[in-house]
Amino acid sequence: GLTFLYHAPVVIEGVDPPLGPASGNFSVRIVGGPFLRTQDLRCRFGDVIVRAVYVDGEEMQCFAPPHAPGQYALEVSLNDQDY
Numbered sequence: 060g061l062t063f064l065y066h067a068p069v070v071i072e073g074v075d076p077p078l079g080p081a082s083g084n085f086s087v088r089i090v091g092g093p094f095l096r097t098q099d100l101r102c103r104f105g106d107v108i109v110r111a112v113y114v115d116g117e118e119m120q121c122f123a124p125p126h127a128p129g130q131y132a133l134e135v136s137l138n139d140q141d142y
Contacts, residue, residue, distance in 0.1 A: 067093050069135060083125035089135060092117040099139040105131035108139070 072091040079085050087102070093116050094100065100111040102121035112120045119135065134142035 066095060066137060069093065069137060071133070071135060074133060079123055081126055081128045083123045085123050087121050087123050087133075089119050089121065089133075090117060094119045094135075095137050097137055099137065101136045101139045101142075103132075103134045103136065103142050111135065 070091045071089055073089075075088045075090070076085075079087075089102070089111075094113060095116075096113045100113055100119060102109050102111050102119075104121075104124055105126060107124045107126065109121050109124055114120060136142045
């Protein structure tokens with residue numbers, strides 16, 4: 060049979076580094092959780108979505124995409140749908 064998983068709400072507790080060059084392409088460490096090892100783990104920098112790498116239940120990493128200089132929201136998703 061098929062199953063459906065309900066997960067606990069995800070909280071971002073810290074981001075390192077908290078800023079970077081507009082050229083992007085640098086690793087961003089995200090601490091918080093609980094993160095799940097899933098193929099749909101993502102980060103969204105403003106309106107740009109990138110694939111995330113699961114490290115453990117309390118850490119994941121993403122490569123920041125290029126962006127125009129400015130401040131953007133950083134959000135995460137366990138299912139590439141809900142951020």
